[in-house]
Amino acid sequence: LRASPLAGIEVPGLPERIVSTMFADDTTVFLRSTDSYNLMNDILDKWCEGSRAKFNGPKTVIIPIGPTSSRDRLRKERSMVDGGPPLPPEVKILEEGEGTRVLGAWIGPAYDDCGPWARVTETIKSNLERWERRNPTLKGRQVIVNMELGGRTQYLARVQGMPSAVEAHLEKLGSRFLWGGAK
Numbered sequence: 323l324r325a326s327p328l329a330g331i332e333v334p335g336l337p338e339r340i341v342s343t344m345f346a347d348d349t350t351v352f353l354r355s356t357d358s359y360n361l362m363n364d365i366l367d368k369w370c371e372g373s374r375a376k377f378n379g380p381k382t383v384i385i386p387i388g389p390t391s392s393r394d395r396l397r398k399e400r401s402m403v404d405g406g407p408p409l410p411p412e413v414k415i416l417e418e419g420e421g422t423r424v425l426g427a428w429i430g431p432a433y434d435d436c437g438p439w440a441r442v443t444e445t446i447k448s449n450l451e452r453w454e455r456r457n458p459t460l461k462g463r464q465v466i467v468n469m470e471l472g473g474r475t476q477y478l479a480r481v482q483g484m485p486s487a488v489e490a491h492l493e494k495l496g497s498r499f500l501w502g503g504a505k
Contacts, residue, residue, distance in 0.1 A: 326365050329353075329357055331354060355396075379410070416431055419433060443488065453499070471492055
């Protein structure tokens with residue numbers, strides 16, 4: 323992919339354009355609006371042949387970036403280039419405000435930073451309520467708060483960042499549990 327004619331994207335401060343990132347079984351390809359989706363597929367098919375890997379086409383998601391008008395055009399025409407070949411029907415194009423998970427981080431066009439935290443905070447709240455029924459000691463409560471709030475938020479906070487509203491909510495949950503109740 324990096325040696326291909328695909329333009330990818332350029333990020334200020336980086337010496338080379340970004341065309342792809344690969345980690346374990348996750349591949350992210352960055353295409354410029356002038357790049358050919360079909361050429362990318364041909365390259366990936368050839369790579370799969372050589373590596374004996376298999377791409378899961380139905381899991382393909384396009385995350386439109388750039389000006390709103392360009393994102394809207396891509397969704398409406400389902401084509402990378404004005405008048406170009408259409409994208410396969412199984413390829414999902416994210417809508418405004420919709421996100422997808424890439425290596426644990428949730429990204430998407432105009433995606434709400436609090437979005438990925440809803441499930442995490444609900445899980446923590448539910449777990450604290452369950453722990454509360456066990457009547458833990460103060461030391462036990464401290465361990466539980468560290469485990470639930472610290473352990474469950476660490477990775478997502480690192481890759482996604484934690485909005486201040488989420489941080490305040492979690493502090494409130496932890497404090498309530500620590501001093502006497504998860505309600």
